[in-house]
Structure formats: structure tokens, C-alpha cells
Amino acid sequence: MVNVISSSAECVSATDRGLSYGDGLFETIRMEGDGAVLLSRHLQRMEADAAVLGIVVTEAELRDAVRIAVATHGGTFSSGSWVLKLVLTRGSGGRGYRPAAEGVPNLIVSATAMPPLPGPEGVAAGLSDFPLTVNPRLAGIKTLNRLEQVMASRELTDELYELVMCGADGRLVEGTRTNVLMKLSDRWVTPPREQLAVAGVMLGHVMDYLVHQGEAVEYTTIPLSMLRDAGCQGLYLMNSVMGIVPVRKFDDLDLPVNDALATIFNPLDLVEI
Structure with missing residues (x-):
């Protein structure tokens, strides 16, 4: 059982472990009216990653929370497009x-x-000066511990849309809020999951699409020099x-x-509805 908290109606306890220790996960979901973009991927990722942390939540519970959020907020935004955020903490x-040993997780919905x-x-x-470190046991998991991304984002200027962070080896890993994918003359390349702080659902969708289309894809490190290579046909966030x-x-x-x-x-x- 998970305790669902609406950010507009209730307060989070000062003893919540997500607030105290970053002990939890979050998902940021694009909404179109009453529907959610890539909803199954988001909820399946949260359930699976929560299991790694030892936080028990089911996809059915998460779907129920999304339905309640849609009923509450679906008609609030005039454009029809809005963003739903789910923050799951250990409680x-x-x-x-x-x-x-036993506890009730909190699911904060906004x-x-x-x-x-x-x-x-x-x-x-641009390239961030702040390095990105990834614990291999937590690689790819969208935990609440995003302080490195916060520090890197302080370097952003009005001229830049995003900053890309490097690992300890100086190779490109991901943006402060995006994954990266490069188009080369003979293949697509993106860093492997074990190097990522966040393995994004959009990246998963795109890679599955490219494989289904028969495109050559490679999960490998991306040195900065690859951007200047004659074979570079585009970089995507x-x-x-x-x-x-x-x-x-x-x-x-x-x-x-490249418009590929x-x-x-x-x-x-x-x-998905």
C-alpha cells in the first residue's frame, strides 16, 4: 500500500526520507489532456527501480494515482499539454x-x-565543468539524488538550452536533464546504461524504434573528439x-x-489513457 499525497492539498512530513536523504525516485510525465505520453514505460520503470531500492509499489497503484491526477488537473491547463510529476519516497x-524494516511509501503527485x-x-x-559520477549499483535509476545536475545547471546561460556532463574519463555521458544520441555515418551511438545517471524512457523508445527499423546502434562511450569527426551527422538531446x-x-x-x-x-x- 502506498500513501498518495497531492502537493496542492497536503504537506509532506519533515521526517520523510525523501526529504531527509533523497531516499526515493521520481518520474516526469508529459500529459496531453487526459492522456499520458509513454505512460507504461514511465510506470514500469518506477516499479522496477523502486524494487532495486527495496521500496514496494505496484504499477496498478501508480496508474490509480495517475487517474486521480488526471481527474484533478486534466482540464486545468488551457493548452491541453501539461506535466505530471510523481515522487515516490520510502516514507x-x-x-x-x-x-x-516496515514502512509505508509516500507518492507525492503534482x-x-x-x-x-x-x-x-x-x-x-555546451559542456558542463561539473563532472558526473555514477554509482554502478544505481546506474540509470532516476533517484531523488540529483545534486550534481543541480550544480551543473547553475552554469546555464540564456544562450544555452542544455549543458552536457562528462564522466571522470572526460567522455560525454548525458545532459543535466536529457540523454544524448549521436548520428554517425554508419551507426547511432549512445552511452551504455552503466554509465548513465538516468536511463530515460524517451531514449529507450528511440533505441527500440531504431533497432526495429534495422538501423545499426551501438552503446559506447562518446569522446569529445567524436563531435569533430567528419562522420558526425548530428547530436540529439x-x-x-x-x-x-x-x-x-x-x-x-x-x-x-539532421532530421533523421x-x-x-x-x-x-x-x-495512453
Whole structure:
């Protein structure tokens, strides 16, 4: 059983372990009216990743919470597009870092307006000075521990849409809020899951699509030098809210804008009720 908390109606306890220790997960879901984009992927990821942390929640409980949120917020936003956020914490209890043997998880539900979306002409991005470290036991899991991304985001300027972070080896890993995918002349490349802080549902959708289309894909590290390689045909940023956007400029480097992914993401084609 999970305790569902609406951010607009209730307060979270000061003893909640998500607040105290970042002990939990979150999902940010693009909504179109009463429907949710890539909903099954979001909820299945949250259930699976919660199991890794030892937090018990079912996909059915999460779906019930989404239905309640839709009934509450579905007609609130005039554009019809909005963002639903689910924050799952272990709840309260336990002494210090050690959690209680039994506890009731909290699921905090909130709704916000859709942020401005970038156009098809591409965006400007840059390289963050703040390194990204990934615990291999937590790789890819969208935990509440996002302080590295917060620190990197402090470097953002009005001219840049996103900052891409590197691992300890100086290779590109992911953006502060996006995954990265590069188009080369003979294949698509993206870092392997074990290097990622967040394995995004949009990235999973895109990679499954490319494989189904018979495209060559490779999960491998991306050195900065690859951006200047003659075989580089485009760099993409993606998440489940903004979709997929090409990078036209990376720091001082002009990149080719390739429309090879332009038809992959139509949110209305991916809506689940």
C-alpha cells in the first residue's frame, strides 16, 4: 500500500526520507489532456527501480494515482499539454540512514504547465565543468539524488538550452536533464546504461524504434573528439517532456542538423489513457 499525497492539498512530513536523504525516485510525465505520453514505460520503470531500492509499489497503484491526477488537473491547463510529476519516497521511519524494516511509501503527485519547447531548427548546448559520477549499483535509476545536475545547471546561460556532463574519463555521458544520441555515418551511438545517471524512457523508445527499423546502434562511450569527426551527422538531446531536439551548436562548434529523427516523436501517437 502506498500513501498518495497531492502537493496542492497536503504537506509532506519533515521526517520523510525523501526529504531527509533523497531516499526515493521520481518520474516526469508529459500529459496531453487526459492522456499520458509513454505512460507504461514511465510506470514500469518506477516499479522496477523502486524494487532495486527495496521500496514496494505496484504499477496498478501508480496508474490509480495517475487517474486521480488526471481527474484533478486534466482540464486545468488551457493548452491541453501539461506535466505530471510523481515522487515516490520510502516514507518516514528508521534511525538515521537505516530505514525501518516496515514502512509505508509516500507518492507525492503534482502538476505544472508545459515548459516552452525548442523548435526543429535545433538548440545551442555546451559542456558542463561539473563532472558526473555514477554509482554502478544505481546506474540509470532516476533517484531523488540529483545534486550534481543541480550544480551543473547553475552554469546555464540564456544562450544555452542544455549543458552536457562528462564522466571522470572526460567522455560525454548525458545532459543535466536529457540523454544524448549521436548520428554517425554508419551507426547511432549512445552511452551504455552503466554509465548513465538516468536511463530515460524517451531514449529507450528511440533505441527500440531504431533497432526495429534495422538501423545499426551501438552503446559506447562518446569522446569529445567524436563531435569533430567528419562522420558526425548530428547530436540529439531527448527526454520524455521535450521529445527529441537536434543540437546545432555545441560550445564553439557548429554541428550538422539532421532530421533523421524528426518523425519518431509525435506525442499524440504515444498517448495512453
